[in-house]
Amino acid sequence: MTHRILQDCPATVIPAGDAATLPAGNVTVRTPLGLFRIAAADAGLIEGLSLPGQASAPAADAFSEQAVWAALRTCFDPEIPVNIVDLGLIYDLAIEPGPAGGNAVEVKMTLTAPGCGMGPVIAEDARQKIAALPSVERAKVHIVWDPVWNPRMISEAGRKSLGLE
Numbered sequence: 001m002t003h004r005i006l007q008d009c010p011a012t013v014i015p016a017g018d019a020a021t022l023p024a025g026n027v028t029v030r031t032p033l034g035l036f037r038i039a040a041a042d043a044g045l046i047e048g049l050s051l052p053g054q055a056s057a058p059a060a061d062a063f064s065e066q067a068v069w070a071a072l073r074t075c076f077d078p079e080i081p082v083n084i085v086d087l088g089l090i091y092d093l094a095i096e097p098g099p100a101g102g103n104a105v106e107v108k109m110t111l112t113a114p115g116c117g118m119g120p121v122i123a124e125d126a127r128q129k130i131a132a133l134p135s136v137e138r139a140k141v142h143i144v145w146d147p148v149w150n151p152r153m154i155s156e157a158g159r160k161s162l163g164l165e
Contacts, residue, residue, distance in 0.1 A: 014078050017117025063103055063135040065095060071129040077112065077122060082161050084109065084122065088153025091144060098137035105130050107141045110149045119143050 009022045072090060073083045084090060092108040107126060111119045123141040130139040151164075159165045 012078075012118070012121050015117055017119065017121055063133055065093070067133050068093060068095070068105055068130055071133060072107070072126055074129055075122060075126045077116075078118060080112070080162075082154070082158040084126065086155040086158030086161070087112065088155065088158070089122075089149065091147075100137050102135040102137035104138040105133075105136055105140070107139075108144045109141060110144055110147075112149055114145060 005022055011020045011022050012018070013020050069085060072093075073085045075084045076082070077084065077087060077089075080087060089109045089111065090107060091110060092106075094106045096104045096106075098104040107130070109123065109126065111122070120143075123143055127139045127141040130136060130141070154162070154164070156165065
């Protein structure tokens with residue numbers, strides 16, 4: 001499938017995680033240059049592009065732990081079509097009162113491989129989605145390596161999505 005880039009578009013090279021700019025013109029989903037992640041905010045720069053499988057977090061009138069989990073379920077490793085929660089990448093979620101009366105949220109997550117260049121991109125995507133929730137004053141996402149991730153950490157829903165069950 002071919003889409004036309006309407007103007008130069010920021011992108012992230014997968015799996016290295018390096019910043020790149022895709023020039024205006026035509027590109028194909030598969031390019032000899034490799035895979036690229038384009039942030040949802042820049043999707044409007046691609047003519048006719050839709051973002052299947054990129055569900056947005058449910059609207060929430062009030063902050064809750066469930067809203068944080070829902071927001072995390074909208075974050076994906078760009079090489080694996082399963083959200084980071086069902087991949088088993090989220091190790092800890094802590095919510096504390098913030099100094100201004102809102103909420104401070106901290107998440108500990110890991111990656112499927114220590115050398116994954118997309119780690120900071122995935123963590124920042126998660127942080128931004130948490131920070132956008134009502135009454136969140138501060139959101140931090142830490143990448144940790146203990147315990148080491150393994151495929152047994154994938155949820156039942158994730159295994160089904162990947163055809164592993």
